[in-house]
Amino acid sequence: MFTPVQPGDEVPIYRQIVNQVREGVAASSFPPGHKLPSHRDLAALLAVAPLTVKKAYDELEAQGLIETRRGLGSFIRETPAAPAPDEVRERLARAARRLLTEARLAGVPLDRVEQLLRELDASDPS
Amino acid sequence: MFTPVQPGDEVPIYRQIVNQVREGVAASSFPPGHKLPSHRDLAALLAVAPLTVKKAYDELEAQGLIETRRGLGSFIRETPAAPAPDEVRERLARAARRLLTEARLAGVPLDRVEQLLRELDASDPS
Amino acid sequence: MFTPVQPGDEVPIYRQIVNQVREGVAASSFPPGHKLPSHRDLAALLAVAPLTVKKAYDELEAQGLIETRRGLGSFIRETPAAPAPDEVRERLARAARRLLTEARLAGVPLDRVEQLLRELDASDPS
Amino acid sequence: MFTPVQPGDEVPIYRQIVNQVREGVAASSFPPGHKLPSHRDLAALLAVAPLTVKKAYDELEAQGLIETRRGLGSFIRETPAAPAPDEVRERLARAARRLLTEARLAGVPLDRVEQLLRELDASDPS
DNA sequence: GTGGTCTAGACCACC
DNA sequence: GTGGTCTAGACCACG
Numbered sequence: 001m002f003t004p005v006q007p008g009d010e011v012p013i014y015r016q017i018v019n020q021v022r023e024g025v026a027a028s029s030f031p032p033g034h035k036l037p038s039h040r041d042l043a044a045l046l047a048v049a050p051l052t053v054k055k056a057y058d059e060l061e062a063q064g065l066i067e068t069r070r071g072l073g074s075f076i077r078e079t080p081a082a083p084a085p086d087e088v089r090e091r092l093a094r095a096a097r098r099l100l101t102e103a104r105l106a107g108v109p110l111d112r113v114e115q116l117l118r119e120l121d122a123s124d125p126s
Numbered sequence: 127m128f129t130p131v132q133p134g135d136e137v138p139i140y141r142q143i144v145n146q147v148r149e150g151v152a153a154s155s156f157p158p159g160h161k162l163p164s165h166r167d168l169a170a171l172l173a174v175a176p177l178t179v180k181k182a183y184d185e186l187e188a189q190g191l192i193e194t195r196r197g198l199g200s201f202i203r204e205t206p207a208a209p210a211p212d213e214v215r216e217r218l219a220r221a222a223r224r225l226l227t228e229a230r231l232a233g234v235p236l237d238r239v240e241q242l243l244r245e246l247d248a249s250d251p252s
Numbered sequence: 253m254f255t256p257v258q259p260g261d262e263v264p265i266y267r268q269i270v271n272q273v274r275e276g277v278a279a280s281s282f283p284p285g286h287k288l289p290s291h292r293d294l295a296a297l298l299a300v301a302p303l304t305v306k307k308a309y310d311e312l313e314a315q316g317l318i319e320t321r322r323g324l325g326s327f328i329r330e331t332p333a334a335p336a337p338d339e340v341r342e343r344l345a346r347a348a349r350r351l352l353t354e355a356r357l358a359g360v361p362l363d364r365v366e367q368l369l370r371e372l373d374a375s376d377p378s
Numbered sequence: 379m380f381t382p383v384q385p386g387d388e389v390p391i392y393r394q395i396v397n398q399v400r401e402g403v404a405a406s407s408f409p410p411g412h413k414l415p416s417h418r419d420l421a422a423l424l425a426v427a428p429l430t431v432k433k434a435y436d437e438l439e440a441q442g443l444i445e446t447r448r449g450l451g452s453f454i455r456e457t458p459a460a461p462a463p464d465e466v467r468e469r470l471a472r473a474a475r476r477l478l479t480e481a482r483l484a485g486v487p488l489d490r491v492e493q494l495l496r497e498l499d500a501s502d503p504s
Numbered sequence: 505g506t507g508g509t510c511t512a513g514a515c516c517a518c519c
Numbered sequence: 520g521t522g523g524t525c526t527a528g529a530c531c532a533c534g
Contacts, residue, residue, distance in 0.1 A: 008319045012518060023223070026230035049519060088232045095225040096242050097149070100250075102221045104152035105206075106214045110247055114240050116222050121236055124226075138524060164506060175526045180507080188314060193386050197506050197534035264509060275475070278482035290521060301511045306522080323519035323521050332483075340484045347480045348494050349401070351473040352502075356404035358466045362499055366492050368474050373488055376478075390533060427534055 001029065002037075005046050013048055017056035018063075025065055025076060027124040036066065036074040127155065128163075131172050139174055143182035144189075151191055151202060153250045160202040162192065253281065254289075257298050265300055269308035270315075277317055277328060279376045286328040288318065379407065383424050391426055395434035396441075403443055403454060405502040412454040414444065 001024070005016045024030035037045065039053040046053070057074055060066045064081025068074045103113045127150070131142045150156035163171065165179040172179070183200050186192045190207025194200045229239045253276070257268045276282035289297065291305040298305070309326050312318045316333025320326045355365045379402070383394045402408035415423065417431040424431070435452055438444045442459025446452045481491045 007321050007324075012322065014518080019227075022231065023227045026227040052519065055518090088228075091228050092225075092232055092234065092239075092242070093246075095221070095228045096239070096246055099218075099221040099225050100243060100246050101145075101149045101152040102217050105148065106218055108218065110243065113218075113222070113243065116218070117226060117236065117239065120219075120222055120226050133525090140524080166506080175528095177527090178525065181524090183507095194507070195385050195534090196390065196508075196532075198385075199506065259510090266509080271479075274483065275479045278479040292521080301513095303512090304510065307509090309522095320522070321519090322517075322523075325521065343480050344477075344484055344486065344491075344494070345498075347473070347477040348491070348498055351470075351477050352495060352498050353397075353401045353404040354469050354473045357400065358470055360470065362495065365470075365474070365495065368470070369478060369488065369491065372471075372474055372478050392533080430534060433533090 002042065002045060005048060007048075014052050014055040014059070017042075017046070017053060018059050021056070021060055021065065030076045032076050032078045034076040036076070038073055128168065128171060131174065133174075140178050140182040140185070143168075143172070143179060144185050147182070147186055148191065151206075156202045158202050158204045158206075162200045162202070164199055254294065254297060257300065259300075265298075266304050266308040266311070269294075269298070269305060270311050273308070273312055274317065277332075282328045284328050284330045284332075288326045288328070290325055380420065380423060383426060385426075392430050392433040392437070395420075395424070395431060396437050399434070399438055399443065408454045410454050410456045414452040414454070416451055 043050040169176040169179045295302040295305045421428040
C-alpha cells in the first residue's frame with residue numbers, strides 16, 4: 001500500500017506521505033472508511049520519525065480527506081469535505097499547465113500525453 | 127513577459143522565476159538565442175534581491191536551458207542540453223500522475239481533463 | 253580534516269572547499285556515509301560566511317558526491333552518483349594535459365613526474 | 379595552431395588563450411623566437427574582442443613566456459625568464475595532486491594514469 | 505554594464 | 520539544531 005519515501009528528495013518527507021494518501025484515495029485504493037495505520041506504525045514501516053507521519057496526517061485532516069478519532073485511529077472520510085471550488089479548479093489548472101510545460105520541453109506531442117494519461121488511468125485501480 | 131512573483135508562496139521565489147522561464151521556453155515566448163534581462167534588471171522589475179534572480183538563472187543553467195556568458199548576459203540555448211532521458215520521462219510521468227490525482231479528487235472525468243489540456247495548448251502561443 | 257581557505261586566492265573560497273571535500277573523498281578520509289560538519293559549523297571553523305559553505309555543499313550535491321537531508325545534515329554518498337563517462341574522461345584528460353604542460357615548462361622529465369605521482373599516492377591515506 | 383575558445387566556459391576566455399600558448403610552448407609547437415599573431419589578428423581568428431587577447435598577451439608577458447616589441451609584435455622568448463623555483467614546484471605539485479584526485483574519483487589506477495601521461499607525451503610534438 | 509563572489513544577518517521549514 | 524530562502528549591500532573580474 002505504501003511505498004518507501006526518499007529522504008534526500010526535494011519534496012519533504014511528510015508531503016510525500018500526504019501525496020501517497022491523496023493518490024490512494026483518488027485511485028480508490030483507500031476507500032471511504034478505510035483505516036490508515038497508526039502514525040507510529042507507519043513511521044516504523046517507512047523508517048521515519050513518528051512526528052513526521054503525524055504532520056502528514058494533520059495536513060490530510062486539514063484538507064478534509066481523513067478523519068482522526070481519538071483512541072481509534074485515522075480513517076478515510078466517508079464524504080470528503082468539499083474544499084472551495086476555486087481551490088480545486090486552481091489545483092487542476094496548475095497541474096495541467098505543469099504537465100503541458102513538461103511535455104513541450106520534452107518534445108512530446110499532445111496526443112502522446114493524452115495517451116499516457118489514459119494508460120495511467122487504466123493501470124491504476126480506479 | 128514576466129509576471130509578478132508571490133513572496134509568501136510555498137514555492138520559493140527563485141523557483142517561481144525558474145518556472146516562468148521554463149514555461150516561456152516551452153511556449154516559445156523565449157525562442158533560442160533570446161536574451162534574458164540581466165539578473166539585476168529582472169530583480170528590479172520583480173522587486174526582489176538580485177541574488178534571488180541569480181539563483182534562478184544558476185538553476186536554469188544547471189538544467190541546460192540557458193547559457194550565461196560573463197559580461198554579456200544570459201541567453202536561451204540554441205540547442206537545449208539534453209537531460210538524461212530517464213529524468214525527462216520521470217518529470218513527465220510525475221506531472222501526469224499529479225494531474226490524474228487532482229482530477230479524480232475533483233471528480234473531473236478524463237475527457238474533461240483532456241479538453242482542458244487542449245484549451246491550454248491552444249491559448250498559449252506555442 | 254579541513255585546512256584554512258585563502259580569501260584572496262584566485263580560486264573562489266566556495267570552490268576551495270569543494271576541492272577539499274573532493275580530495276578527502278578521493279583519499280578516503282571522508283568515507284561513504286561520513287557526516288560533514290553543518291555548513292554553519294564549518295563556516296565558523298573556516299571563518300567565512302555560512303552562505304559560502306552552503307554554496308560549496310550545493311555544488312558537491314550537484315556533482316553527486318554528497319547528499320543533503322533537511323534537518324539532518326550533509327553526508328558523503330554511499331554510492332556516488334555516476335557522472336557522465338564523457339565528463340569523467342574529460343576531467344581526467346584535462347588534469348593530465350595540465351600536468352604535462354607544467355612539467356615540460358619546468359623542464360621536469362616524465363619519469364620524475366611519475367615518481368612524484370607515486371609519492372603523493374603513497375603519502376596520502378588512500 | 380589555435381583552437382576555438384569556449385565563451386560559456388568556466389575558465390575565462392583570456393585564460394584559455396594563455397593556456398593554449400603555454401601548452402604550445404611546452405610542446406615546442408611555439409619554439410623560441412616564434413612570432414605570435416597580432417592581438418587584433420588573433421582576436422579576429424578566435425572571434426573575440428581584441429582587448430581580451432591583449433589581456434592574455436599581457437599575462438603571458440608577465441609570466442616571462444613572451445616578449446612584446448613595439449611595432450614588431452609578440453614573440454616566444456629565447457630564454458624564458460625563469461620564474462621563482464618555489465612557484466614552479468608549487469604549480470607542478472598542484473597539478474599532480476589534482477590529477478591524482480580526479481583519477482581516484484574516477485576509479486582509474488595509477489599505472490593507467492601514467493600510461494595516459496605517456497600517450498599524451500608521445501602524441502604531442504614534444 | 506555584466507556576471508561572480510562574499511558578507512552579516514534574518515526568518516522559516518523540517519526532523 | 521539543521522538546512523532553505525531571502526535581503527541589501529559591497530567589491531572584483533570579465534568583455
